[in-house]
Amino acid sequence: MNDTQRSAAASSSEGLKVAFILGMGRSGTNFLLDLLDTSPTTHCRNEPDELLGGALESWSEWKIHSGLRGAEDLWPALQRAAASGGERDRRIPTHKTWLRSSASAPLNALSRAKLRKLLPTMSGAEYQLPNTLAQADALAGALHVLKVNAAPSVAEVFLGEPLSEAAPPPKVLHIVRNPAGFLRSWRRRWLVKHDEAEVFAANLARLQAVLKHDPEGSAFVREVQEPDVFEAELLFWRYCTQRIRAAGVGSQGYYEVSYDELAHAPLPSLRGVFDHLKLPWDGQLEARVNQMTGSSVNIADAYQRELDEDARARFERTLGPALVEEFSLKGS
Secondary structure, eight states: OOHHHHHHHHHHHTTOEEEEEEEOTTSSHHHHHHHHTTSTTEEEEEOGGGSTTOTTGGGGGTSSSOOOOOSTTTHHHHHHHHTEEETTSOOOOTTOTTBOGGGHHHHHHSOHHHHHHHSGGGOSSEEEOOTTTBOHHHHHTSEEEEEEESOHHHHHHHTSSOSBTTBOOOEEEEEEOOHHHHHHHHHHHTGGGSOHHHHHHHHHHHHHHHHHHOTTTTGGGGGSOSOOHHHHHHHHHHHHHHHHHHHHTTOTTEEEEEHHHHHHSHHHHHHHHHHHHTOOOOHHHHHHHHHHOTTHHHHHHGGGGGOOHHHHHHHHHHHHHHHHHHTTOOOO
16 A cells, blocks of 8 residues: 555544454354444444445455455445445444434334335435434444454454554454354254255355465365365354454454353453443443343353264364364364
8 A cells, every 4th residue: 555545545534433243154243243232332234245235245255365455445435334224234222322312212113114114215225324313423433333244354454554543443353153053053043044055055165265265274175075064164164263363363453252251251251342342331231231141141052962972073074173172072
């Protein structure tokens, strides 16, 4: 990046506060997004890169294996995403400080469909949040939390050299779930809803793309001959997890969140996340978190009932000794 590009990019990004939630789907990314939505000062976006015509639609083309070397061209799109809402986003909580006081009643009383009839500008996959709901200046000053699944290149691009002291790189929250819990959730919540043969073919194609674009970082993929549909998913989980972790080494912007710790001890775990993001914490927020996390332990621990020797052998075959030891998946 030359000095002119750096100056322009820093100017466009000045004042914009962004945090990415990165991780594999079925790893607690939604759980963490919802917990961060308990803060009055966050603006939470769910998978804006998956929205047709959205500001970040093009990110799906490079978020796994990117040739990008800097963030300067991405800030304008981030600014548009920060001023927008989308069809994948959750209903806006009425405790947000950037909402107009007059917006609370319709947000509480109306469904999304009825709200769109009342405010036609909220149509489409992504839309600019209307002034009748959001105070533009307050929204611009919020912490914009963007959940983007399976996106190691996002970590690499934004944890790199800051554009300027006035425009530090966004924070990256990397949520990692025990791979046994991840695989169980993926099988029960995703695979059963889709054609297994099509999923398997897509997973193999994804691994081939990884091998092509990053032969050194994905060399372990070649060690598993003829993976089945579950092993193909685990290999990609390993690839994304290792790359995002590697991007975070030495970066003050990187913070790894254990889904399992978050589920077992939500308050102290989430407090660490809030401290990292410099978000205020109070009793009202703590009460909201307690309401949301009553069943989180049961969900997190459900995989243990299915962790037999065959399952452990699959993890040893795909994850390598370091990850198997880290997540206590070694067979007897």
